[in-house]
Amino acid sequence: MPISTRELKDVKQLIISIEERFDFSVHQKFREAYIQFEEPNTEFVLDLALTTYMDSSALGMILLLKDHAESLSGSVVIKNPSETVNKILEIAQFHRLLTIEN
DSSP states (O other): OOEEEEEEGGGTEEEEEEOEEESGGGHHHHHHHHTTOOOTTOEEEEEOTTEEEEOHHHHHHHHHHHHHHHHTTOEEEEEOOOHHHHHHHHHTTGGGTSEEEO
């Protein structure tokens, strides 16, 4: 499964993991992974450890996730991006918008 989620209720955290390709083909599944979570102050963790490819539509999807999180007074943290994915995030200057943990 290219997208999986795990909820940690005790710390108000939703972990979204994306395997292989993060592009428009997973748009609907990505949105479904987080949209039903409306708990205030939730931290949405985007685990990209297994993501090997990411395009500009993925950047847009991350911004939509950020908007959703902020509407709940929450936040988004990107964790474990590969060197290639991290380079894309750096070029797009996402480190200015979100916390990125390598």
